[in-house]
Amino acid sequence: MNASIRTLTPARFWLWMLGFIAFTALCVIIAPLFGSETINFSRALNFSYPIEENTDRFILFAIRMPRIVLALVTGASLAMSGAAMQALLRNPLASPFTLGVASGGTLGAALMIFIGVGATAFAVPGTVLGAFVVSLLTLALVWALAYRSGRLPTGMLLLAGVSVNFLFGALVLLLQYLSDFEQNFALIRWMMGSLDTVGYDSVWGILPVLVLGSIALFMHARAYNLLALGDEAAKTAGVNVRNLELTGFIAAGLLAGAAVSQVGPIGFVGLIVPHAVRMIVGPDYRLVLPGSMIVGAGFLVLCDLVSRVVLAPVELPPGIITALLGAPFFLSLLRSKAREVVV
Amino acid sequence: MSNALYIASNLGFGYRPDQPVLDSVDFTVSSGELVALIGPNGAGKSTLLKLLVGLLKPSSGEIKYNGRPIDEITPRDLARRVAYLPQEDEIHFPFTVGEVVMLGRWPHSGGVYFDSAVDQEIALRSMEKVGIADWSGRLVTELSGGERARVTLAKAIATEPECLLLDEPVSELDLKYRADAYSLLRSMVESGLGIVVVAHDIGAVSRWADRIVLLSSGKVIAAGSTDDVLTEGNLRDAYGVSVKVISDGDDRAIFAKPDGEGDR
Numbered sequence: 363m364n365a366s367i368r369t370l371t372p373a374r375f376w377l378w379m380l381g382f383i384a385f386t387a388l389c390v391i392i393a394p395l396f397g398s399e400t401i402n403f404s405r406a407l408n409f410s411y412p413i414e415e416n417t418d419r420f421i422l423f424a425i426r427m428p429r430i431v432l433a434l435v436t437g438a439s440l441a442m443s444g445a446a447m448q449a450l451l452r453n454p455l456a457s458p459f460t461l462g463v464a465s466g467g468t469l470g471a472a473l474m475i476f477i478g479v480g481a482t483a484f485a486v487p488g489t490v491l492g493a494f495v496v497s498l499l500t501l502a503l504v505w506a507l508a509y510r511s512g513r514l515p516t517g518m519l520l521l522a523g524v525s526v527n528f529l530f531g532a533l534v535l536l537l538q539y540l541s542d543f544e545q546n547f548a549l550i551r552w553m554m555g556s557l558d559t560v561g562y563d564s565v566w567g568i569l570p571v572l573v574l575g576s577i578a579l580f581m582h583a584r585a586y587n588l589l590a591l592g593d594e595a596a597k598t599a600g601v602n603v604r605n606l607e608l609t610g611f612i613a614a615g616l617l618a619g620a621a622v623s624q625v626g627p628i629g630f631v632g633l634i635v636p637h638a639v640r641m642i643v644g645p646d647y648r649l650v651l652p653g654s655m656i657v658g659a660g661f662l663v664l665c666d667l668v669s670r671v672v673l674a675p676v677e678l679p680p681g682i683i684t685a686l687l688g689a690p691f692f693l694s695l696l697r698s699k700a701r702e703v704v705v
Numbered sequence: 706m707s708n709a710l711y712i713a714s715n716l717g718f719g720y721r722p723d724q725p726v727l728d729s730v731d732f733t734v735s736s737g738e739l740v741a742l743i744g745p746n747g748a749g750k751s752t753l754l755k756l757l758v759g760l761l762k763p764s765s766g767e768i769k770y771n772g773r774p775i776d777e778i779t780p781r782d783l784a785r786r787v788a789y790l791p792q793e794d795e796i797h798f799p800f801t802v803g804e805v806v807m808l809g810r811w812p813h814s815g816g817v818y819f820d821s822a823v824d825q826e827i828a829l830r831s832m833e834k835v836g837i838a839d840w841s842g843r844l845v846t847e848l849s850g851g852e853r854a855r856v857t858l859a860k861a862i863a864t865e866p867e868c869l870l871l872d873e874p875v876s877e878l879d880l881k882y883r884a885d886a887y888s889l890l891r892s893m894v895e896s897g898l899g900i901v902v903v904a905h906d907i908g909a910v911s912r913w914a915d916r917i918v919l920l921s922s923g924k925v926i927a928a929g930s931t932d933d934v935l936t937e938g939n940l941r942d943a944y945g946v947s948v949k950v951i952s953d954g955d956d957r958a959i960f961a962k963p964d965g966e967g968d969r
Contacts (some may be wrong), residue, residue: 366803366825366829366841367801367803367804367806367807367825367828367829367841368801368803368804368841368842369803369807369819369820369824369825370818370819370820371819371820372819375819452795452797453797454797454798580818583818584811584815584817584818585811585815587800587804587808588808588811590796590797590798590800591794591795591796591797591805591808592791592794592795592796592797594755594760594789594791595791595794595795595808597759597760597780598758598759598760598784598787598788598789598791599784599808599811599812599815599864600779600780600781600782600783600784600785600811600812600815601780601811601815602780640798644799644800644801644804645798645799645800645804646800646804648818648819
């Protein structure tokens with residue numbers, strides 16, 4: 363006789379979260395220790411010289427740390443955006459890029475590179491601005507295409523997203539064809555994604571969205587559970603499904619758009635991290651959403667570390683590593699736990 | 706003492722203006738009664754439930770709950786009072802049975818992040834009533850259709866509603882669980898709930914229901930006691946097939962005669 367229900371209590375919630383935080387903290391501690399240059403840590407942490415004369419300190423604090431923080435906020439944004447997309451589309455195969463945010467961002471960046479807009483107001487790079495604006499316009503376009511008399515059928519959303527992905531992919535190819543050698547190189551590098559950064563400008567481009575987006579999504583985590591039982595079940599339980607979907611898609615879209623515009627379309631994080639978390643904690647979005655945020659952050663730091671050291675001094679684009687590292691891990695998890703195989 | 710929960714009058718509804726699904730339908734449910742909604746496929750039974758629960762808006766007529774038009778009741782407030790079980794359940798992620806039944810508490814505690822001990826207690830009691838108390842760790846995605854039907858019934862009961870609207874809750878259940886489910890509904894009615902059941906097993910329904918409403922082509926053909934509604938004439942008009950009703954005390958068996966056999 364098993365007369366109890368596995369409920370979500372604060373104790374159980376924090377136990378999982380502390381476990382996830384420990385993983386991410388470990389990644390953050392290990393990551394700065396490695397890189398193409400070997401640094402002397404006692405020198406780096408010696409604050410008696412000015413930073414201009416202390417190369418070790420410069421590398422640690424002006425190059426490695428900003429990069430780690432950028433990987434943290436990017437991974438957190440992409441993974442949480444993916445978890446939200448899976449909840450909203452009721453489809454475990456959805457990712458932050460399913461509805462065209464990445465292809466829209468790429469088109470925006472490609473346009474800026476093609477026109478030759480280097481920097482815009484407040485020193486925001488043209489590619490960042492272009493990618494962010496077009497990625498959000500894409501989400502609005504997909505939404506408008508799928509919207510039918512007060513409803514947002516998920517099948518229509520997926521089809522509209524896939525079609526827009528193809529359309530924008532073709533437009534990007536067209537721009538590439540018309541571009542010169544240098545523009546082409548810039549665009550290809552952008553599409554591979556990069557966490558290369560000096561200082562915290564890119565972090566500030568993502569962090570506010572991450573804070574606001576996560577609040578918006580956490581507030582509705584329990585309602586997303588009801589959404590998994592279907593529209594009608596959610597509506598007749600008193601959930602305002604339209605508002606839930608509206609805030610959810612805006613939050614998930616902004617999260618993905620902000621991340622893509624700063625670092626390029628780094629794939630896979632937003633698909634596999636929510637899955638991995640769900641396999642560990644179960645499908646309850648009250649655990650999956652914050653869990654994805656924390657694990658996604660650590661996962662991208664880890665992938666970035668691998669990308670910096672595996673062929674050092676050559677750095678690989680992080681998107682290659684997320685897939686190379688993520689896919690085998692994901693497949694082994696999939697085979698060891700049949701729980702989640704309900705696609 | 707029973708008081709009216711739902712009073713729907715002169716309801717009309719159609720997905721297209723020229724094809725009405727429901728046409729001037731009057732319908733009431735009171736607390737302490739079990740109303741069976743029967744009729745052929747496409748008669749508008751599910752549509753009527755969806756109108757009552759606010760999933761669809763009527764094109765004409767009015768629906769009142771506890772004397773108030775349902776448009777004036779917030780969805781959350783209505784959800785606390787009325788639990789609705791759709792005909793087809795969806796489940797997109799591998800929740801456990803316990804987690805699904807706990808979601809029945811959402812109308813009461815939706816704004817809270819964590820589950821309360823009170824809600825857990827109520828969910829457990831609902832599972833006991835349906836006879837699935839030891840299923841809480843099973844995955845709903847691994848259950849059969851009939852087993853899932855019992856889980857969703859437990860979820861609806863966990864809401865502790867005044868009124869239950871059930872769209873074919875027993876059609877996937879076997880003989881034993883069907884009888885169990887009906888006797889559970891009966892006991893809830895005795896404790897004051899108003900229940901509407903859409904059903905195709907007319908014979909069984911006649912034993913358990915206080916009142917039967919026969920719907921055909923969007924119109925109420927007959928409503929009232931079992932004896933008044935389940936006549937061979939009414940059923941032939943509704944279903945378009947000759948039927949034979951055999952009564953044995955409270956029990957009835959209803960047979961449809963294939964075309965050509967005629968009335969004998």
